[in-house]
Amino acid sequence: MIQALAxxxxxTIVIVSAALTITARNPVHAVLWLILAFFNAAGxxxxxxxxFIAMLLxxxxxxxxxxxxxxxxxxxxxxxxxxxxxxxxYAALGAVLAIGLAAEIMVAFGAWSAGKIELxxxxxxxxxxxxxIEAIGMLLYTRxxxxxxGAGLVLLVAMIGAIVLTHxxxxxxxxxxxxxxxxxxxxxxxxxxxxxxxGGIDL
Amino acid sequence: xxxxxxxxxxxxxxxAWFLATLMDILLIALPVMLAVAMLIYADRKIWASMAxxxxxxxxxxxxLLQSFADGLKVFLQETIVPAAANKALFLIAPIITFTVxxxxxxxxxxxxxxxxxDINVGLLYVxxxxxxxVYGIILAGWASNSKYPFFSAIRAxxxxxxxxxxxxxxxxxxxxxxxxxxxxxxxxxxKSVMGTPVNGFFLNPLLFPMAVVFFISSLAETQRAPFDLAxxxxxxxxxxxxxxSSMAFALYWLGEYANVILMCALNATLFxxxxxxxxxxxxxxxxxxxxxxxxxxxxxxxxxxxxxxTVPRYRYDQLxxxxxxxxxxxxxxxxxxxxxxxxxxxxxxPS
Numbered sequence: 001m002i003q004a005l006a007x008x009x010x011x012t013i014v015i016v017s018a019a020l021t022i023t024a025r026n027p028v029h030a031v032l033w034l035i036l037a038f039f040n041a042a043g044x045x046x047x048x049x050x051x052f053i054a055m056l057l058x059x060x061x062x063x064x065x066x067x068x069x070x071x072x073x074x075x076x077x078x079x080x081x082x083x084x085x086x087x088x089x090y091a092a093l094g095a096v097l098a099i100g101l102a103a104e105i106m107v108a109f110g111a112w113s114a115g116k117i118e119l120x121x122x123x124x125x126x127x128x129x130x131x132x133i134e135a136i137g138m139l140l141y142t143r144x145x146x147x148x149x150g151a152g153l154v155l156l157v158a159m160i161g162a163i164v165l166t167h168x169x170x171x172x173x174x175x176x177x178x179x180x181x182x183x184x185x186x187x188x189x190x191x192x193x194x195x196x197x198x199g200g201i202d203l
Numbered sequence: 204x205x206x207x208x209x210x211x212x213x214x215x216x217x218x219a220w221f222l223a224t225l226m227d228i229l230l231i232a233l234p235v236m237l238a239v240a241m242l243i244y245a246d247r248k249i250w251a252s253m254a255x256x257x258x259x260x261x262x263x264x265x266x267l268l269q270s271f272a273d274g275l276k277v278f279l280q281e282t283i284v285p286a287a288a289n290k291a292l293f294l295i296a297p298i299i300t301f302t303v304x305x306x307x308x309x310x311x312x313x314x315x316x317x318x319x320x321d322i323n324v325g326l327l328y329v330x331x332x333x334x335x336x337v338y339g340i341i342l343a344g345w346a347s348n349s350k351y352p353f354f355s356a357i358r359a360x361x362x363x364x365x366x367x368x369x370x371x372x373x374x375x376x377x378x379x380x381x382x383x384x385x386x387x388x389x390x391x392x393x394k395s396v397m398g399t400p401v402n403g404f405f406l407n408p409l410l411f412p413m414a415v416v417f418f419i420s421s422l423a424e425t426q427r428a429p430f431d432l433a434x435x436x437x438x439x440x441x442x443x444x445x446x447x448s449s450m451a452f453a454l455y456w457l458g459e460y461a462n463v464i465l466m467c468a469l470n471a472t473l474f475x476x477x478x479x480x481x482x483x484x485x486x487x488x489x490x491x492x493x494x495x496x497x498x499x500x501x502x503x504x505x506x507x508x509x510x511x512x513t514v515p516r517y518r519y520d521q522l523x524x525x526x527x528x529x530x531x532x533x534x535x536x537x538x539x540x541x542x543x544x545x546x547x548x549x550x551x552x553p554s
């Protein structure tokens with residue numbers, strides 16, 4: 001009973017907030033609705049027993065990706081009237097995309113109603129007692145090790161690429177060298193002198 | 204407690220579970236709120252003694268009721284929403300901060316088998332919830348529609364995101380050593396570390412540097428001095444709280460302190476043995492684990508206020524330098540070190 005209630009609660013909020021993401025007039029509100037949708041999708045994943053993926057969804061999408069979105073939208077002051085102006089131009093493309101997505105959903109539903117996927121009959125069913133972090137880890141670091149490391153390499157290259165693209169050498173800036181500042185002692189910087197009257201000191 | 208409701212009142216399991224969970228949540232949330240009130244008082248007293256002042260001493264005996272008087276005052280004030288503010292988000296932001304500070308308590312183990320939700324992904328849940336904390340601040344800064352809160356929100360968000368990376372790596376080295384994401388298992392793994400009768404990962408020379416990094420990062424994560432740049436009064440008035448008044452302001456105040464207690468609890472749980480007694484001596488286990496946890500939380504809280512009373516504020520670029528150039532490489536290197544050590548000692552190197 002509680003599962004069913006929780007499912008309908010999460011599912012309704014996901015759908016409503018996804019719809020509001022598209023229709024919201026204020027871009028910041030749109031991002032916030034998107035975050036709510038992510039968050040409730042994580043709730044749905046917890047319900048099906050994929051708690052690891054759910055937590056990763058919250059940490060990665062809600063905690064990092066959406067924060068970046070929010071930053072960009074807040075700082076860029078996007079003019080929505082101007083964006084709307086292109087509506088007619090892109091309407092055809094949008095319609096094609098929408099039809100494609102709808103067809104995919106229909107195919108998925110058709111496959112699902114043709115017969116349930118029997119999880120127990122997979123080649124290597126996950127034992128009930130193994131938490132799904134361990135199950136994923138075992139597969140990821142044994143069978144799919146090279147694919148996994150390949151994915152890591154792609155991300156590394158992407159990161160270095162982003163740094164190279166945005167890096168600029170600033171020559172004029174004077175950087176603080178904390179080690180040198182800490183190593184500086186009074187006797188290096190000051191000196192006691194006994195200048196004669198009218199003699200002054202040599203610098 | 205579920206069984207209590209089932210047998211005592213003859214409720215079906217679902218309802219009994221629901222009621223029991225509700226009771227448990229209240230059992231955790233209400234004492235946390237009370238603790239926040241008392242710790243604000245303690246904080247002020249500690250700073251006062253360090254500055255050779257008396258601190259709050261007028262309301263109630265020894266000033267003990269000061270926080271409640273402040274709470275009442277704030278409650279009776281008018282909530283002012285600036286005309287240019289985004290009204291809904293302006294009011295939701297403090298609620299988010301406060302809620303996020305409370306939800307993490309669900310996984311903190313108060314004793315063996317005494318956590319509200321003893322889940323497998325406990326530590327990931329902590330990370331997920333603490334990554335939500337940024338939203339309360341960003342939204343406050345943006346919704347206030349005012350310059351200082353916005354600057355402060357950007358600072359705070361950048362700071363929290365930066366230190367979360369280091370915290371994540373520190374947690375990974377702990378997880379590897381304990382072999383689990385479950386907080387109770389992590390605490391149990393700290394029993395008599397390295398064959399000594401001391402409970403707590405801090406004794407482990409491989410994990411001690413991570414305990415230090417985690418402590419400093421938790422200061423930064425809770426926006427406490429010396430990392431309280433988001434509320435640097437000499438540059439940003441009161442930071443993201445500038446436009447807030449009355450209960451909304453009080454919610455920030457409560458949320459901030461609830462976060463501080465939470466970080467103290469996490470420090471205690473992850474590195475200093477949590478609910479275990481400090482020494483692995485049978486007679487010490489007679490004291491309930493929750494008391495040991497409270498003592499550790501209070502000790503950490505004292506260190507938090509000690510730092511706040513004595514350490515001058517960082518400059519913003521120094522703060523970012525510490526996070527990205529020192530803590531991140533250090534903790535990343537430590538993940539390699541710990542995993543390498545564990546490969547050698549526990550798993551064995553395949554020839």
